[in-house]
Amino acid sequence: xxxxxxxxxxxxxxxxxxxxxxxxxxxxxxxxxxxxxxxxxxxxxxxxxxxxxxxxxxxxxxxxxxxxxxxxxxxxxxxxxxxxxxxxxxxxxxxxxxxxxxxxxxxxxxxxxxxxxxxxxxxxxxxxxxxxxxxxxxxxxxxxxxxxxxxxxxxxxxxxxxxxxxxxxxxxxxxxxxxxxxxxxxxxxxxxxxxxxxxxxxxxxxxxxxxxxxxxxxxxxxxxxxxxxxxxxxxxxxxxxxxxxxxxxxxxxxxxxxxxxxxx
Numbered sequence: 001x002x003x004x005x006x007x008x009x010x011x012x013x014x015x016x017x018x019x020x021x022x023x024x025x026x027x028x029x030x031x032x033x034x035x036x037x038x039x040x041x042x043x044x045x046x047x048x049x050x051x052x053x054x055x056x057x058x059x060x061x062x063x064x065x066x067x068x069x070x071x072x073x074x075x076x077x078x079x080x081x082x083x084x085x086x087x088x089x090x091x092x093x094x095x096x097x098x099x100x101x102x103x104x105x106x107x108x109x110x111x112x113x114x115x116x117x118x119x120x121x122x123x124x125x126x127x128x129x130x131x132x133x134x135x136x137x138x139x140x141x142x143x144x145x146x147x148x149x150x151x152x153x154x155x156x157x158x159x160x161x162x163x164x165x166x167x168x169x170x171x172x173x174x175x176x177x178x179x180x181x182x183x184x185x186x187x188x189x190x191x192x193x194x195x196x197x198x199x200x201x202x203x204x205x206x207x208x209x210x211x212x213x214x215x216x217x218x219x220x221x222x223x224x225x226x227x228x229x230x231x232x233x234x235x236x237x238x239x240x241x242x243x244x245x246x247x248x249x250x251x252x253x254x255x256x257x258x259x260x261x262x263x264x
Contacts, residue, residue, distance in 0.1 A: 008081035029099030035061030059182015211239035
């Protein structure tokens with residue numbers, strides 16, 4: 001495993017690269033209020049046969065938090081700059097929540113850089129702008145700590161919350177250590193994006209993944225999958241919004257099988 005710092009514009013990004021040189025690339029993109037450690041289980045499952053590139057999104061983990069606002073196209077360009085610096089011509093991209101939205105943007109603006117796209121617990125376009133405004137108001141007045149427990153309750157199943165699982169504890173720590181500026185900037189990006197128009201023209205292997213208990217996400221992502229030729233939806237049982245960390249065994253099996261099929 002190699003941890004390094006890469007620069008895109010005036011932002012320093014925390015990056016981890018693992019796996020055998022020359023193997024197919026997999027780029028992993030984290031959700032809002034988390035960091036690259038969210039992917040530890042999947043990275044461990046893949047790094048024997050893939051070159052795995054993880055990074056902290058702008059304003060998250062150890063990456064620089066530039067002053068808000070941010071936009072989804074900005075987050076997409078961050079990925080492109082990082083891929084260029086790492087010498088990644090094309091990659092399998094896996095993103096969850098905000099990382100999934102970043103993946104949709106990458107497919108929309110830079111589809112030639114993708115071997116495949118896996119979007120997890122995410123949407124083609126922004127929604128609930130008013131709800132985001134409520135959360136921004138809380139963060140600005142009380143700090144990010146005020147959102148920690150309500151966020152965990154939304155993201156995880158009630159069973160995981162009641163059992164105080166390792167996943168819940170890990171994500172609680174990630175939220176608490178996220179930069180307030182980075183959180184606000186990325187929320188502003190998530191309020192306004194749309195990659196829905198023209199998605200039917202996408203010619204790329206696409207896997208959509210949703211936690212079975214992530215609200216309406218299984219239904220809405222099934223609708224998204226029907227719009228793309230060859231795309232399919234996998235529903236991860238016993239998982240909420242962060243399906244990769246709440247049920248990692250099933251998530252890793254589904255995503256690993258999809259990625260392996262693209263290399264045949």
